[in-house]
Amino acid sequence: MTEARKHRSETKMVPVPSHSIVPERDVNEIPVLETRHLGIEFGGLKAVDDFNLTIGRTEIAGLIGPNGAGKTTVFNLLTKVYEPTSGAVLLNGQDLHGMTIVQASKLGIARTFQNIRLFDKMTVEENVRIGLHNQIKYDMLSGILRLPRYWKQEKRQHERAMELLDIFGMQDLADEVSGSLPYGAQRRLEIVRALATDPRLLLLDEPAAGMNPHETEELMENIAKIRDQFQIAILLIEHDMSLVMGVCEGICVLNFGRVIAKGTADEIQANPDVIEAYLGKKKEGGK
Amino acid sequence: MDFLFNLVNGLSLGSIYAIIALGYTMVYGIAKMLNFAHGDVIMVGAYISFCAFQYWGLPPLPSVLAAMIFCTVLGVFIERLAYRPLRSATSLAVLITAIGMSYLLQNVALLIFKSDPKNYPGQIIDLPGLSLFGGQLKISGVTLLTIIANIVIMILLTLFINRTKLGKAMRCVSEDRGAAELMGISVNRTISVTFAIGSALAAIAGVLLCSAYPIFDPYTGSMPGIKAFTAAVFGGIGSIPGAMVGGLLLGVIEILGRAYISTQLADAIVFAVLIIVLLVKPSGLLGKQVREKV
Amino acid sequence: MKAKKKKLIYNSVTFGLVIAAFLICQLLLSTGGMSRSFRGQLIPICCWIVMAVSLNLVVGISGELSLGHAGFMSIGAFTGIIVSGWMQRAFQMEDPVLRLVLAMVIGAVLAGIAGALIGIPVLRLKGDYLAIVTLAFGEIIRNLIDCLYVSVDGQSLRFGFLNNKLPGDLLMNGPNGAVSVQTIATFTAGFVLVIIALIIVLNLTNSRSGRAIQAIRDARIAAESVGINVTKYRMMAFVTSAMLAGAAGALYGLNFSTLVAAKFRFDQSINVLVFVVLGGIGNTMGSMIAATALTILPETLRDFGQYRMLAYAVVLILVMLATNNPLARAFFGRIFAPVKALFRRKKPAEPDLKGGDAK
Numbered sequence: 001m002t003e004a005r006k007h008r009s010e011t012k013m014v015p016v017p018s019h020s021i022v023p024e025r026d027v028n029e030i031p032v033l034e035t036r037h038l039g040i041e042f043g044g045l046k047a048v049d050d051f052n053l054t055i056g057r058t059e060i061a062g063l064i065g066p067n068g069a070g071k072t073t074v075f076n077l078l079t080k081v082y083e084p085t086s087g088a089v090l091l092n093g094q095d096l097h098g099m100t101i102v103q104a105s106k107l108g109i110a111r112t113f114q115n116i117r118l119f120d121k122m123t124v125e126e127n128v129r130i131g132l133h134n135q136i137k138y139d140m141l142s143g144i145l146r147l148p149r150y151w152k153q154e155k156r157q158h159e160r161a162m163e164l165l166d167i168f169g170m171q172d173l174a175d176e177v178s179g180s181l182p183y184g185a186q187r188r189l190e191i192v193r194a195l196a197t198d199p200r201l202l203l204l205d206e207p208a209a210g211m212n213p214h215e216t217e218e219l220m221e222n223i224a225k226i227r228d229q230f231q232i233a234i235l236l237i238e239h240d241m242s243l244v245m246g247v248c249e250g251i252c253v254l255n256f257g258r259v260i261a262k263g264t265a266d267e268i269q270a271n272p273d274v275i276e277a278y279l280g281k282k283k284e285g286g287k
Numbered sequence: 288m289d290f291l292f293n294l295v296n297g298l299s300l301g302s303i304y305a306i307i308a309l310g311y312t313m314v315y316g317i318a319k320m321l322n323f324a325h326g327d328v329i330m331v332g333a334y335i336s337f338c339a340f341q342y343w344g345l346p347p348l349p350s351v352l353a354a355m356i357f358c359t360v361l362g363v364f365i366e367r368l369a370y371r372p373l374r375s376a377t378s379l380a381v382l383i384t385a386i387g388m389s390y391l392l393q394n395v396a397l398l399i400f401k402s403d404p405k406n407y408p409g410q411i412i413d414l415p416g417l418s419l420f421g422g423q424l425k426i427s428g429v430t431l432l433t434i435i436a437n438i439v440i441m442i443l444l445t446l447f448i449n450r451t452k453l454g455k456a457m458r459c460v461s462e463d464r465g466a467a468e469l470m471g472i473s474v475n476r477t478i479s480v481t482f483a484i485g486s487a488l489a490a491i492a493g494v495l496l497c498s499a500y501p502i503f504d505p506y507t508g509s510m511p512g513i514k515a516f517t518a519a520v521f522g523g524i525g526s527i528p529g530a531m532v533g534g535l536l537l538g539v540i541e542i543l544g545r546a547y548i549s550t551q552l553a554d555a556i557v558f559a560v561l562i563i564v565l566l567v568k569p570s571g572l573l574g575k576q577v578r579e580k581v
Numbered sequence: 582m583k584a585k586k587k588k589l590i591y592n593s594v595t596f597g598l599v600i601a602a603f604l605i606c607q608l609l610l611s612t613g614g615m616s617r618s619f620r621g622q623l624i625p626i627c628c629w630i631v632m633a634v635s636l637n638l639v640v641g642i643s644g645e646l647s648l649g650h651a652g653f654m655s656i657g658a659f660t661g662i663i664v665s666g667w668m669q670r671a672f673q674m675e676d677p678v679l680r681l682v683l684a685m686v687i688g689a690v691l692a693g694i695a696g697a698l699i700g701i702p703v704l705r706l707k708g709d710y711l712a713i714v715t716l717a718f719g720e721i722i723r724n725l726i727d728c729l730y731v732s733v734d735g736q737s738l739r740f741g742f743l744n745n746k747l748p749g750d751l752l753m754n755g756p757n758g759a760v761s762v763q764t765i766a767t768f769t770a771g772f773v774l775v776i777i778a779l780i781i782v783l784n785l786t787n788s789r790s791g792r793a794i795q796a797i798r799d800a801r802i803a804a805e806s807v808g809i810n811v812t813k814y815r816m817m818a819f820v821t822s823a824m825l826a827g828a829a830g831a832l833y834g835l836n837f838s839t840l841v842a843a844k845f846r847f848d849q850s851i852n853v854l855v856f857v858v859l860g861g862i863g864n865t866m867g868s869m870i871a872a873t874a875l876t877i878l879p880e881t882l883r884d885f886g887q888y889r890m891l892a893y894a895v896v897l898i899l900v901m902l903a904t905n906n907p908l909a910r911a912f913f914g915r916i917f918a919p920v921k922a923l924f925r926r927k928k929p930a931e932p933d934l935k936g937g938d939a940k
Contacts (some may be wrong), residue, residue, distance in 0.1 A: 079806055105808035117803035119796045123584045130796045133789065134808040140817060143788025145783055150788065157789075175584040197807050321709060323851075369898055375903035378709075379646065383858045384905075386851055387897035394891040513716070513847065520713045551756070555724035558717035565714055566702050572725060 326512015362486025523574025546565020692827020
């Protein structure tokens with residue numbers, strides 16, 4: 001049993017009033033994320049409907065469901081790429097209504113993308129530095145005139161970028177052009193870039209996609225490590241069940257834009273609705 | 288009465304813009320490129336019909352037909368030679384090539400016909416005018432023909448796009464080039480047809496434009512080309528009814544602006560209206576709003 | 582520190598080229614070894630270099646297609662002419678250097694303000710729509726300048742719009758443009774402006790703001806998701822570029838005794854775009870070299886007489902085909918492979934247009 005797995009099995013999940021569960025250690029604090037009856041319609045089609053989820057301060061949560069269930073749409077609602085047509089998103093108790101993507105980011109939400117979106121003509125280090133945009137600042141004029149502030153802040157950015165890259169042992173890739181990295185490294189770099197924004201909640205959209213079992217195993221440990229080191233909450237979408245069941249404390253299952261089950265890994269695996277909608281189907285088709 | 292006169296003239300100029308804009312909008316919709324040389328094809332059409340009539344002694348209608356045939360061949364030829372090799376290149380590279388093509392057409396015309404302006408023979412379109420309200424409102428034959436030609440072209444083109452197999456293929460390629468290719472539609476052939484139609488229309492536009500405004504030179508196509516392109520964007524680029532609406536509106540605004548606000552400011556007014564429309568409707572009057580997929 | 586070192590070398594080569602070219606030109610000027618027609622080209626070349634470098638900031642670094650760059654240049658040009666004429670006539674300021682600097686600064690500021698005013702509405706649009714709207718703005722600016730009459734009456738400036746009955750000395754005469762301009766532009770000023778433009782663009786690119794601008798270009802949603810204010814940084818690139826174009830315009834305007842707004846039609850914007858694309862999009866040194874080469878090229882083609890512009894068009898099309906067609910690229914790649922291998926360790930890749938610069 002890996003570190004991550006052990007961690008999960010030790011967690012005691014407790015119910016909170018909004019019909020969700022959070023880890024017992026987080027129960028006395030404002031949840032990092034709370035959604036209330038969240039929904040969005042695209043031309044009459046309810047892509048996500050009545051989505052309620054509470055995530056504890058240091059919880060690793062999973063969002064699973066068959067293809068087209070609306071998982072990425074949920075991420076887009078949480079990060080304000082879309083404005084919901086109903087319901088509310090509360091980040092650290094603050095309503096994100098009417099906010100822009102940038103404002104949500106400044107309040108502490110960061111994400112990776114299902115189809116990788118790196119700044120692919122720029123180097124690995126530059127990608128992380130862009131993540132540090134609102135953390136280590138200096139203005140345009142200092143940059144053009146190369147004032148002392150420029151040199152000082154550039155040095156700080158460099159050092160912090162290296163620290164962050166060290167999480168995945170990517171320091172020696174710092175000068176590579178990010179678009180030329182192998183797939184797995186690109187996914188890891190996206191996580192580093194998201195972490196650079198100093199988030200409270202990290203959203204990972206299929207972080208293990210395209211990774212081999214060994215890389216997935218490593219990623220699992222790293223996800224737990226990131227949570228422990230940064231004391232942040234992580235919500236991940238993933239199709240790799242070994243990763244979800246291995247590392248997620250609370251799991252939410254989505255089908256046709258609606259939540260069909262919430263619970264711990266064991267509860268989800270035993271839930272007949274989930275098996276019918278998701279796992280059962282997969283067994284028929286796949287194995 | 289003055290207003291009516293200006294309105295009719297505006298509709299006539301707008302019809303010319305609409306016919307040119309069709310070429311822009313079809314090429315944009317299907318090949319996803321801004322064909323900057325399209326305006327110069329108009330000029331070529333004008334010169335060919337001029338030569339056919341003046342020097343080769345052809346009657347009016349065959350002169351126009353000659354211009355159409357020449358421009359069709361020219362359009363297909365340009366696409367084959369300059370744009371097709373760049374099918375996989377960036378849109379900016381294609382744009383610059385199109386600009387180069389525009390310079391090329393202008394300068395070849397400059398070499399052959401010299402820079403001094405020519406006078407377009409009025410006999411090519413020699414139709415009786417219309418006199419309404421007891422002679423208070425006189426509409427010239429060219430004006431009438433232009434408006435009618437525009438309507439006919441619109442109807443034929445809409446039928447072609449919606450009813451024929453080739454038209455269906457064009458819509459497919461415009462929607463998803465890759466999928467169309469997988470369905471066995473020849474993308475190259477479809478794009479060639481698009482250029483052929485667009486260029487033939489440009490020739491007609493050239494004849495109509497120079498019949499209405501008879502002084503022309505090798506740079507004649509440039510400004511109407513840009514205005515028609517503006518019209519296409521105005522109506523929503525890629526949309527055929529959009530080109531029609533955009534062209535007509537632009538023509539009317541230009542003529543009314545010239546008559547009632549200021550002759551010198553007419554261009555500024557036209558472009559200002561374009562900007563306002565795009566600010567309110569960022570993809571043009573009849574364009575489709577595309578949501579970015581995340 | 583490979584990437585950093587590469588950038589340092591690139592920047593040094595860029596500045597080195599400009600300084601070397603300037604020194605060679607000065608040497609040729611002092612020994613009289615430069616033809617008259619080429620001497621007349623020196624200041625315009627500097628202007629077009631600044632135009633190309635600044636447009637590259639928008640098209641290459643920020644990734645927006647702008648077709649109205651000549652509009653900003655014309656604002657700078659006519660502002661510069663008015664400022665210079667006013668200072669001289671109303672305040673007896675005869676020092677040409679001071680007037681030139683003042684003209685360029687005010688030209689840049691006004692072009693920057695115009696850039697901001699245009700940018701607020703325009704930068705919400707994307708791709709080809711942005712292109713057509715910038716083109717429209719360029720044409721509106723030209724059209725408005727055509728209607729503008731300005732005169733110096735005593736110490737004050739009088740403006741007339743569509744109204745040419747102004748008291749005093751006429752500086753701008755509507756569609757006839759600026760008249761009897763004192764040509765105070767100098768090659769040295771052009772050189773300094775090129776250096777300033779390079780410092781601004783290169784330093785900006787390698788700074789926090791520049792990285793934000795490039796991030797928006799590469800992946801807009803991802804840039805927003807890490808907290809980059811898209812409008813602010815697109816605007817920053819656009820306004821900076823407009824200001825540089827304004828300064829270049831002022832220099833350009835003060836190089837000719839008469840100037841009409843028709844000189845800044847959309848084809849001029851397109852010409853600058855051609856410099857940027859041929860120089861390699863996003864490549865500042867490339868823009869510079871292409872601007873130089875393509876300003877000289879039509880002059881050197883003078884021997885071809887009437888075939889001059891035809892040759893230019895053909896060259897343009899052939900270069901685009903050769904550099905963008907996959908087959909042609911593979912073909913040229915094989916031919917130039919040994920040449921490239923020679924240069925790889927010394928300099929970053931340079932477009933083969935370099936030749937014209939050292940002449």
